Amino acid sequence: MRIYDMDTKQYVDFCKVENPITKVEQLSHALYCYENEVFDIIYDKAQPALRAHVKSFGEEFLKQDGMQFLYFTSGTTGTPTGVYKTKENSKKQAWALIDTLPKDMKFNRIVTTVPFVHIYGVDIGGVVAREMNIDVWVKENFLPEELAIEAQVEGTLIVTTPLFIKALNRVKKDVKFKNSYFLTSTAPLSTDDAKEFAGHYKSSVMQLFASTETGMMAYKVDDETVLRAYDCVEIGESDNMLNISSPFVAKRVLNKTIQDVKFPFQTEDIVEMLSEHKFKLLGRSSNLAKVAGKRISTLQIENIVESLENVECALVKVRKDEKALRDEVLDIYVESSVEIKSKDLKTALKKVFGSMHIVFKLYNNMLITKSSVGKKIGFKEKN
Amino acid sequence: MVTTEDLKMKLIDGLGLEDIEVAEIGDEMELFGDDGLGLDSVDAIEITLIVEKEFGVKIKDAGEQSGVFSTPNSLVAYINENK
Numbered sequence: 098m099r100i101y102d103m104d105t106k107q108y109v110d111f112c113k114v115e116n117p118i119t120k121v122e123q124l125s126h127a128l129y130c131y132e133n134e135v136f137d138i139i140y141d142k143a144q145p146a147l148r149a150h151v152k153s154f155g156e157e158f159l160k161q162d163g164m165q166f167l168y169f170t171s172g173t174t175g176t177p178t179g180v181y182k183t184k185e186n187s188k189k190q191a192w193a194l195i196d197t198l199p200k201d202m203k204f205n206r207i208v209t210t211v212p213f214v215h216i217y218g219v220d221i222g223g224v225v226a227r228e229m230n231i232d233v234w235v236k237e238n239f240l241p242e243e244l245a246i247e248a249q250v251e252g253t254l255i256v257t258t259p260l261f262i263k264a265l266n267r268v269k270k271d272v273k274f275k276n277s278y279f280l281t282s283t284a285p286l287s288t289d290d291a292k293e294f295a296g297h298y299k300s301s302v303m304q305l306f307a308s309t310e311t312g313m314m315a316y317k318v319d320d321e322t323v324l325r326a327y328d329c330v331e332i333g334e335s336d337n338m339l340n341i342s343s344p345f346v347a348k349r350v351l352n353k354t355i356q357d358v359k360f361p362f363q364t365e366d367i368v369e370m371l372s373e374h375k376f377k378l379l380g381r382s383s384n385l386a387k388v389a390g391k392r393i394s395t396l397q398i399e400n401i402v403e404s405l406e407n408v409e410c411a412l413v414k415v416r417k418d419e420k421a422l423r424d425e426v427l428d429i430y431v432e433s434s435v436e437i438k439s440k441d442l443k444t445a446l447k448k449v450f451g452s453m454h455i456v457f458k459l460y461n462n463m464l465i466t467k468s469s470v471g472k473k474i475g476f477k478e479k480n
Numbered sequence: 481m482v483t484t485e486d487l488k489m490k491l492i493d494g495l496g497l498e499d500i501e502v503a504e505i506g507d508e509m510e511l512f513g514d515d516g517l518g519l520d521s522v523d524a525i526e527i528t529l530i531v532e533k534e535f536g537v538k539i540k541d542a543g544e545q546s547g548v549f550s551t552p553n554s555l556v557a558y559i560n561e562n563k
Contacts (some may be wrong), residue, residue, distance in 0.1 A: 107491050238521060240528050241522065242540045264525050270481035426496070443518065452513065454520040456496055 098161050099226055100124055101206075102261045103236035103258075116142070120235050122251040123213035123289025127166075128223050134184060136160050138167045141214040146449040150177050154351075161349060168216050170309040179351025180216075180309045184420060187191050187220050190312050190345040191228040193327040194221070194280075195301070197316060198254070205252040207231045210239045210261055216309045217282045222256045241268050248300070251276035259286035262294050262302055274300035283307050285417075292320040305377065311362055315376070326374045333361055339368045339376065386415045393455070398427060399473075401445050408433040412473045416458075427457040430476040482535055484552045484560045491552075494530040495523055507553045516551075524549070531555075537562045 100109045102121045113135075114126040137157055140147050147169060151159070159167055165184040169177045198204070207229075210224035226233035231254075234247070241264040248255055249272055252445040259281050279294075279302040291302050306324050307313040315324035315330070326332045330343040335365040342363040347358050363373045370375040386393050395413035402411035417427050432435050439459050446455055488502045497517075510516025512524065519527075527549065528539040537559050538550070548558040 137544065240539060240541070241525060242528070242538065260522060260525065264529060267529050421496075422529075423496075423522055447518070452518065452520060454518060454523060459499065 098230050099232045100128070101232050101234045103234055106234075119141075119429075120209075120237055122199075122221050123218075124209075124233065124235055127213050127219045128155070128227060129472070130366065131165065131184065131187070131219075131227065134165065135232060136164055136166070137221060138347075139214060139216075141212075141277055141451075144238040144449070144453065147177055148281070157352070161355065164348065166216075166219065167351070167379060168309050170215075173414050174475055175323045176352070178310070179355075180192040180347045181349040181351070181355075182216070182312070182347055186312055186345050186347070188225045188228065189329070191225045193226055193329065193345070194305070194313060194316075195229060199278065199301070202276070203252055204229065204231060204254045204278070206250075207254045207256055208234045208244070208247045209255040209281070210236075210244060210446050211256070216312070217305075217307070218256075220312070221280060221282075221305065225254075225256075231468040233352055241265050242270070245270045245272055245274075248277045248279075248298075254281045258282050259284050259290070259304075263290055265298065266290055266293050272298070274298045276436065279303070279429060280305060288320040288322060293321045308364065310347050310350065310358070311341045311364060312343065314339075314341055314343070314345075314364075323371060323375050323377055326376070327480060328374075330374075331361070332374065332376060334370050335363060337367050337379075337471060339364045339366045386413075386427060393450075395427070396448075398446075398455075398457075400429060401449055402429060402437075402442060405433075405441060405445055407435045408437060410473070412463075412465045412476050423456055428460065429457050430460045430463040430465060432463050432465045432476075432479075433461065482556055482563070484556050486554055487556050487559070490534045491527065494534075495519070495526055502516055505552060508551050510550060511549070511552070511555070527555075531559060535559045535563065 102109050109121055109125050111125050111132055113129050114122045117123040117126045138151060142148055146246040149392055159182055163183060164181045166182045168180045170180060207226040210219040211222055241369050244261055244304055247253060255277060257279060262281060277300055279300060281302055281304050283306055286304055295301055301319055303316055303318050306315040313327060314330055315326045317324050330341060333340045340363045342361040346362045349355055349357055367379045369379055386395055398413045399411045402408055408431055412430045414428045414430050417425055462478045462479050464479045465473050484507050485502055488505045492500055512519050531537050531539060549555050
C-alpha cells in the first residue's frame, strides 16, 4: 500500500513528520504511527484553542500505554473531549467496514477528499486502505469536477463527505460512476440527495454513522432510512437515546482527567429502535453543530459571544438547510447594551477556531429568556 | 463582461455572507485565509458552483483555483477570459 500525492504526482512513504500540515504529511505520519505502534495525538493544529488545550496537559501526560491515537471532539460542555483509541479499535473497525462493501466490486485504490486530523480521515481514509492493502490517493484541494474524473476510474473507493455528493448533484456531469463506490461521513445527507446521486451517476453512497467516541456504529446505503448496526456492535436505548457496546468504542476519554469508558457507551443520539440491529436516527439531544466536518458545541459559541464587551447573554441555535452545501448555520441571538458587529464576533471566533469558517446570522436587540434555574430557554425582541 | 461588483454580489448571495456589503470587499482582498475574507475549502467548492451557474465558466482544476481565484480581481479576469 502506498500514498499517492496527486498534487506532486508521486508516491510518498509513511514517515514521521514533526509538524504535519498538508494532508499528505498528516496521512504519512498517521500511518507511520499506526504501522509502528507509536502513540500520537491527532488534532487540527490550525485551531488555536485546541492547540492550547493540548499544550495545557503536556504531551507526556497525554501519552497512554497501549493506546494508538488520541483524537479530540467537541465536548457537550464546550470543552474538548479527548478520545483514546487502540490499534485494535481501528483495525477491527476497518474490517467491519470492508465486510459490508459490495462483494461484486473489486477495489484497487481509495481516493480521499478529507483531511487526516480526525478519526474519519485517519481510520476510514488511511487504515481501511492499509488493511485492504490498496493505495490511497490524496489531494490538498479537491473540486467536484476533479472528483468526478477520479470516480470514473474502475475500482475506486471514494472516502468523502456529503458536501461532495451535494456538489456533484449540482454540477450534474454527464458521466457515470458505476464501477466506483462512495463512503460518506456522519453529517446528514438527505434521502433525496442520496437518491438523486445514485440515480444520476449510477453509483452508490454508503453513509457511515459514527462518532469519535464510539467509532463506527451503523451504516445505510443510498436512500435507505434505516441504519444497520455492524455485526459486532450491540445497540440499546435509554430514554430514547442510543447506547453502544462494541470493539470500536474508545477505551479511555480525557476531560479534566483521563478515565476508562464505561460500557455500554451512552450517546446523545435520539433513535427509534426497530430490531436487534436496526434503528432510525431521529435527532441529537445535545447542542452540537457540525462546522467543516467538526462538531462544535453551541455552548462554546455562546461563551465566546458572551466574552465580547457589552454582551450580557447569548443563545445559539443550529439551523439546518439540507439544500445548501453547508447544511448547518448558527443563529446567534444576543442580549447586549450595544449592537454587536459581525466583524467583532468573527475576530473572536477566529481566536478560538482559527481559519474555520463558521456561518452565522447575528440577531441583536434580543432578550434571552431563562428558566427559574437559569437555563436559557428562548428569546424575544427587546421592546 | 463581468465586473468585480457583479461577482461580489453573487458571492455574497451564494455564500450567505449576510453581514458584508459589496463595498467592504476590496478588489484585491484575499478571498481565502486569515487576512482577507476568511473563506475556507467548503466556500471554494461553493464558488466553483456559483461561477459555473452564474457566469457559465467551469473550473476544472484546484491548482488553477489557488492562483487565479485568490482575489475578486483575479477571479473576474479568469471568468472573462474563459467566458
